[in-house]
Amino acid sequence: MSALDLARAQFALTTALHFLFVLLTLGLVLIVAICQTRYTVRGDELAGRQTRFWGRLYVINYAVGIASGLVMEFQFGLNWGGLTRIAGDVFGAPLALETLIAFVLESTFLGMWIFGWGRLPKRLHLALIWGVVLTAYLSAFWVLVSNAFLQHPVGYEMVAGTARLTSFGALLTNNSLWFALLHVAFAGILTGGFFVLSVSAWHLLRRTEEQVFFRRSMRLGAITAVIGTFLVIGVGYAQFGPVNADQPTKLATGTQLATAQADLVHRFGPGDYRPPDLVHGAFNGMVQSGNLLFLLAVLALVLQIRGLLFRLRPALWVLVVVVPVPYLTAIGGWLVREVGRQPWAVYGLVRTSDAVSAQSAGTLRASLIGFVGLLLILAALDWWLLARTAARGPGDEFLPLPDDAPEPVEVFSA
Amino acid sequence: MTILWYGVLGALLALHGALGGIDYGVGMRLPFLPAPARRPALNAIGAMFLGNEVWIVAGAGVLLAAFPRAEAALPYPTLVVFVIGLVVVSAGVQLRGRVGRGERAFDPVIAVGGVLVAGGFGALFGSLVAGGGWPLLFAVAQVLLVAAHGRAFLAWRSGASPSRWPGLTAALAVVAVLACGGAYHLRHPLTGLVLGLVVVLAAVGVGLFRRPGLAFLAGLVATGLPVVAVGAATYPDLAPAGASTLHLLTVAVAPVLPVLVVVQGLCWWLFRRGSRVVYW
Numbered sequence: 001m002s003a004l005d006l007a008r009a010q011f012a013l014t015t016a017l018h019f020l021f022v023l024l025t026l027g028l029v030l031i032v033a034i035c036q037t038r039y040t041v042r043g044d045e046l047a048g049r050q051t052r053f054w055g056r057l058y059v060i061n062y063a064v065g066i067a068s069g070l071v072m073e074f075q076f077g078l079n080w081g082g083l084t085r086i087a088g089d090v091f092g093a094p095l096a097l098e099t100l101i102a103f104v105l106e107s108t109f110l111g112m113w114i115f116g117w118g119r120l121p122k123r124l125h126l127a128l129i130w131g132v133v134l135t136a137y138l139s140a141f142w143v144l145v146s147n148a149f150l151q152h153p154v155g156y157e158m159v160a161g162t163a164r165l166t167s168f169g170a171l172l173t174n175n176s177l178w179f180a181l182l183h184v185a186f187a188g189i190l191t192g193g194f195f196v197l198s199v200s201a202w203h204l205l206r207r208t209e210e211q212v213f214f215r216r217s218m219r220l221g222a223i224t225a226v227i228g229t230f231l232v233i234g235v236g237y238a239q240f241g242p243v244n245a246d247q248p249t250k251l252a253t254g255t256q257l258a259t260a261q262a263d264l265v266h267r268f269g270p271g272d273y274r275p276p277d278l279v280h281g282a283f284n285g286m287v288q289s290g291n292l293l294f295l296l297a298v299l300a301l302v303l304q305i306r307g308l309l310f311r312l313r314p315a316l317w318v319l320v321v322v323v324p325v326p327y328l329t330a331i332g333g334w335l336v337r338e339v340g341r342q343p344w345a346v347y348g349l350v351r352t353s354d355a356v357s358a359q360s361a362g363t364l365r366a367s368l369i370g371f372v373g374l375l376l377i378l379a380a381l382d383w384w385l386l387a388r389t390a391a392r393g394p395g396d397e398f399l400p401l402p403d404d405a406p407e408p409v410e411v412f413s414a
Numbered sequence: 415m416t417i418l419w420y421g422v423l424g425a426l427l428a429l430h431g432a433l434g435g436i437d438y439g440v441g442m443r444l445p446f447l448p449a450p451a452r453r454p455a456l457n458a459i460g461a462m463f464l465g466n467e468v469w470i471v472a473g474a475g476v477l478l479a480a481f482p483r484a485e486a487a488l489p490y491p492t493l494v495v496f497v498i499g500l501v502v503v504s505a506g507v508q509l510r511g512r513v514g515r516g517e518r519a520f521d522p523v524i525a526v527g528g529v530l531v532a533g534g535f536g537a538l539f540g541s542l543v544a545g546g547g548w549p550l551l552f553a554v555a556q557v558l559l560v561a562a563h564g565r566a567f568l569a570w571r572s573g574a575s576p577s578r579w580p581g582l583t584a585a586l587a588v589v590a591v592l593a594c595g596g597a598y599h600l601r602h603p604l605t606g607l608v609l610g611l612v613v614v615l616a617a618v619g620v621g622l623f624r625r626p627g628l629a630f631l632a633g634l635v636a637t638g639l640p641v642v643a644v645g646a647a648t649y650p651d652l653a654p655a656g657a658s659t660l661h662l663l664t665v666a667v668a669p670v671l672p673v674l675v676v677v678q679g680l681c682w683w684l685f686r687r688g689s690r691v692v693y694w
Contacts, residue, residue: 056512063508066467067501073474074497077485088482089655093662099475101670104468105677111464112681120684164656357486367494374498378505385512 006364007079007356012338013372014071017379019334020327021065022140026185027192028058029136031224033129040126050217052117053394054196055129057386059114064375064382066107071371073099079364081357083345087163090156091149091346094171098142106135140184148177151341152246153349163349175242180337182235187333190228190293191326194319196221197300199390201319204310210393219304225297233290247347249273250340251283272343279340286332289325296322415664416654419480422667423652424645426473431535431556432563432638433466439564439637441503441528442557444521452521456507458571461685465678467504479663481652492537492549499530532560539644542651544599552596555589556640559613562586562620563633570626583621590614593640597647606647613639 001009032055038047076084076095084092109131116125148171149155155170156163165171200214200221208214243250248260257274264273300319303309309316341347345355440459444452459466477485485493503524510520533553540552562582594610597603616639619632654660 060509060512063505066464066508067505070471070500070504071497073471073478074485074493076478077474077488078490078493081483081486084478084482084486088478089659092479092482092655093659096475096479096663097666099468099472100667100674104472104674107468107471108465108674108677108681111461112684114464115461115685159656162656165658165662168662359490363490367490370494370498374501378501378509381509382505385509389512 001361001365003359003361003364004353004356006361006368008352010079010364010368010371011075013368014068014075014375015338016331016334017372017375018065018068018072019330020379021061021068021382023188023191023327023330024061024195025058025065026136026140026188027190027224027228028054028061028195029129029133029192030189031192031196031220032058033126033133034220036126036129040122046213046216049213049394050220053213054217057195057199057389059110060382060385060389062110064378067378068375069103071375078367079357079359080345080355083350083355086161086350086354087149087153087156087346090153090163090165090171091146093165093168094142094145094149098139098146102135102139102142106132106139109135137185140188141181144177144181144184145171145174147337148174148180150346151180151337152176152242153346175246179235179239179242183232183239183333186228186232186235187326187330188228190225190232190297191330193221193223193225193228193297194293194322194326197225197297197319198323201316202391203393205313205316205320208393213394215307215310218300218309222297222301222304225293226301229290229294229297233294236287236290247341249275250279250336253280268348275340275342279336282332282335282339286329286336289329289332293322293325293329415657415660416650419476419654419660419663420645420649420652423473423476423480424642426469426476427539427641427645428638430469430473431560431641432634433462434469435532435560435563435633435637436567437463437466437507438499438503438528438531439560439562439633440568441507441524441564442532442561443525443564443568445525449518452518453511454572455568456511458568461681463507465681467500470500476663480655480660482655484652488538489541489549492534492541495530496534496538499527499532499534502527503531528560529557532557536640539641540593540596542644542648543596548596548599551589551593552640555586555593556637558582558586558589559617559620559633559636559640562617563630563637566620566626566629566633570630573626579621583618586617586621587614590617600644600647601651602647602649606643609639609643609646613643 032051035047035050035054038044039051073095076088076092109128112120113125113128113132116128120128152174153163154174155165155167157166158164171177196217200218203210203214204218240251244252249257249264252260261273265271296318299315300309303312303315343351343353345352437459440455444455447455456463474485506520506524506527510517510524513520533556536553536556537549540549543549543552562579565579590610591614594607594614597606597610600606613636616632616636620629620636623629623632
């Protein structure tokens with residue numbers, strides 16, 4: 001494989017791994033915050049236990065979300081020196097704002113939230129998790145502002161071969177931004193909903209002691225999944241307009257594609273401007289899968305009337321095995337957005353072949369093996385921990401301990 | 415505005431050295447602590463662990479946006495090793511607590527990760543000084559400084575009076591003094607030398623101060639200042655981004671920085687005392 005192929009492979013694999021954890025982060029944090037709001041405002045103790053249980057899973061997932069995010073952050077400078085040299089002035093700024101405004105606050109809030117149980121006033125503790133929700137979605141916003149520039153460069157001018165920022169407002173009103181952002185947000189929300197559905201379904205199947213706990217969780221998960229799938233599909237269709245206008249080669253086939261190809265040859269000189277065929281396969285797979293998820297979500301909600309779902313074991317099994325589907329669907333979507341952009345790193349401005357750093361193939365191969373290997377190990381460990389923690393269910397660790405407990409006690413979930 | 419963002423970058427990297435250094439220093443200590451002391455050591459960082467990590471993320475973000483051509487000029491293998499260390503410590507500590515039995519197997523891995531981060535960080539700014547053996551020397555210095563800093567932090571949080579560590583302190587002082595020799599290569603050698611000597615003094619202070627709070631404070635200086643020393647002494651080597659980008663960053667970040675400082679301060683203040691019962 002050439003240096004370019006290795007760099008692209010590393011970016012694709014690390015981004016995909018990162019996004020798997022981001023999806024669940026976005027969806028699950030919202031569910032945790034809702035449960036904690038019920039607990040704080042209404043004193044609903046089961047909601048408090050829900051907060052602890054789903055929150056524990058959220059924190060385990062978040063750990064590898066950060067770890068893979070660290071790799072992403074340095075990857076531009078490491079492997080894509082050409083891109084940062086030419087366009088870094090413009091697309092680097094939103095990424096910096098993501099770190100400086102969103103991530104910093106998100107991590108600090110989360111650290112306080114994790115350790116704040118029983119130590120912080122309840123309302124402050126609740127405010128912290130909502131702070132995490134806000135900053136998590138703000139993170140997604142800034143990353144997409146940057147990515148939207150790569151899809152459809154605006155707000156810049158070329159000065160001596162370097163892109164200089166001319167209009168931040170143009171970056172924020174980029175056609176390629178808002179529907180994509182909403183699409184990602186609802187994809188996260190539906191993933192959180194389905195995760196809760198899957199884990200709850202498993203416990204209901206096993207007839208563990210926590211039937212009431214998981215029935216209530218199933219309802220919350222189903223509502224979340226229905227809202228998420230309905231809106232992700234709607235916003236997805238809304239993206240057709242901007243994509244076909246700004247990136248004519250991405251989704252086109254047949255004569256439309258030939259026309260777009262000819263047009264780009266005319267503008268940019270000879271070359272193949274058509275993205276690989278896998279984009280169409282990924283797109284179709286994503287759409288079918290999304291529709292299926294919507295159907296399952298609606299059924300999961302409707303069948304809970306009169307508790308019918310809880311007695312339908314085959315239906316519960318379906319909800320258990322569907323757990324990887326939202327993730328695969330989302331990866332399909334990203335393949336469309338990113339591979340569909342090829343051969344451009346910045347559409348119409350910087351080719352991918354010019355964007356890569358001047359490193360040897362050997363160096364990039366070592367980097368690929370090192371980073372992807374490490375992240376795969378962490379992902380496997382994390383999913384094993386998630387499965388085990390989910391299977392054990394909520395403990396009764398939430399109950400306050402007597403004041404005369406003799407020694408410093410730690411109450412953490414095992 | 416270039417100076418402003420150079421300064422912001424330096425501040426963020428210094429905070430990474432000092433506050434992130436707490437995380438890595440404690441991580442490096444883990445395998446050397448007796449088993450019952452390890453969980454309390456991690457609880458001592460507790461709520462601040464995630465907050466301490468944000469500085470390198472913010473620093474990398476500023477590097478990318480304000481000095482877009484600088485990162486590609488850093489030595490590639492060193493940067494890769496540094497990032498691997500960051501990932502290992504970050505994920506290692508967070509997942510260790512959720513594993514239950516077998517958690518102690520994480521500790522040597524976390525410690526190695528801590529060495530990679532501290533050493534990698536030292537090697538990176540050491541590479542700005544000169545080539546040859548200088549990055550390695552700075553790497554060793556930063557590893558020793560961070561290790562001592564971790565010990566001082568644990569002593570401070572547990573309230574125990576720290577044992578004096580003449581061996582480590584002597585080694586530290588020697589290495590730090592040697593590193594000061596690198597000032598010869600720098601654009602502003604006097605600046606580098608003066609700041610370097612402050613680091614040496616702080617390093618000695620970490621090992622020899624009786625009061626744990628003072629030792630910890632010295633540790634903060636000792637781990638945070640080296641990158642500032644190199645940065646100040648090599649100014650203005652980094653090529654900045656265009657004025658419009660720097661202007662945008664300034665306008666967008668200025669209102670948030672006080673919030674950030676307040677929130678971090680709140681985090682340290684709210685969790686200043688250890689708790690009898692720790693839910694997490």
